Amino acid sequence: MSIVFDNVVKIYGSVEALRGVSFRVGEGSMTGLLGPNGAGKTTTLKITVGLVRPTRGRVLVAGMDPLLEEHGVKSILGYLPERPVYPGFVSVRTLLRYLAKLRGLSSRYAERVARLAGLSKYMDSKINALSRGYLQRLGLAQALLGEPEILLLDEPTANLDPAARVEILGLIARLKEDLGATVVISSHILPELQQVVDHVILISKGRVVDYGPLEELARRYGVTVVFRVDTPAPRSLARRLIDLDSVKGVLIHDGWLEVHVEALASGELGGILEDLRGSGMVRGFKVKTGYLGELYEKAISSA
């Protein structure tokens, strides 16, 4: 297990931010930490890094206590904070080189993460001259130093325009592929998250409502996925698809179908559609509405 939370309580003065949070994040997974404002997402991530001391409970990161084995944990961890807390008075290069040095890395690595995050052109800019989008890239760049085994990203797409959002998410997905890291992303923007996560932790009012593989939760809450399938023969394709057990309904449009399928079977349907594309029955298809939003609503309201 990469991250284990065992009945973690965090009280800030009179605010109970976490009220007994328990979950596990498996190695190599891409986990969405989802919950409304004030649910405790940021607190959870800060506790994982060791920046916040839990009031009660046990936290293990790769088997280590973040407060007792500070170096052990921090050297395998990359953290993108929610608020851009970067010192405005230094240049991007200075900050990245200094942080690389803390990790015992040469300045070459500073250039490298800057390149990965698309920041190379701004290496000599003072940080307070960067736009929000570029601050977020700086956040990603510093989180990637030392190719961490575990990446914690607190709302990586907040405050970004739609194009930058797509780009940053694509970047995260690619990095995950390349590094094979365990990734935890906190967010409340669900549709875009669905493209990248395979596990979720649903948190609300300081409690974990549910957690596990996305598909398992999707099955448990009986949520569906909607596909848009472009086809030259809508009617005959609809007849074939409706025979599948997992398909809950098909709406026929002019030149395309809207297929409602059990979330769990969406992968299987994707395979079938892919085959049909070979035979010309299907021109193309894509997931139209995500099920993460529905899952989230159902889980949070059943809590």
Add this chain to the structure above:
Amino acid sequence: MRRPSALRRLSLHRVMTHADYVSTHVVGRSLLVSIAAIAVIHAFGIVTMGVSSTSALASMLLAAGMLYAILAGLAVASMGDDLGQGYASLYLAHPLSRAEYFAAWMTAGPLVVLVAYLLSVAAPLIALNPSSMLDASVYLPVLCIAGQISFHTSVAVFSSILFKDKSKAILALLTVIIIAPTLVVFVGGLLASAIHTVDIMSLVAKIVGVFHPAVFYMPFTPRGGSASLSLAYGFGASLILYYLGYRFFKYRTDI
């Protein structure tokens, strides 16, 4: 299993990396240059005055010591903003432990200033008259002032950690160095002119010593102060404040 203490796990490399970053980019080179400039002027002052007139020398040492303390205090007060603005949490999310962060600030502030101070006294004395170093009337004031500088910087360190705010830390420092002792002397003067039965001024000198430990020994106590009280209080109080600051930082729940 016994864990090695936090101190033994400090990495000198990381402490120095952070101390270098802090002194270059956070505290700013200008403050370090000022400290170096004072060191040079101080050293020249000692050379020109010589070591013969020890009371004049003592006054100059005391004045310079105050300047050193203010500069060191300004340097470490930046830690308040580092903590308050959240920059510290960025650094501490990388492999820099809380203990290393603290040690780096101690290096960039108090340590640099104390070394500069001691060098600026020792270098001219060694050049002029090495044997004067062994003269208690020379080395005791120097040590008492070192204790005082250390005490003042520890006030800045402690209040930076407590308030997480540079301006508040500087205010606390100035309260101890200037505001409080001035008030004490002022009120003492008023009382002394009204009441003649008790020796108010010697009481005032003792209270001022609480803020300026070197005063316990010199030079406003012509009847001869206590060097051991001055040293014990100056270094003792600063060690306690450094330690409390460190514990408070280490066990603070939220950086």
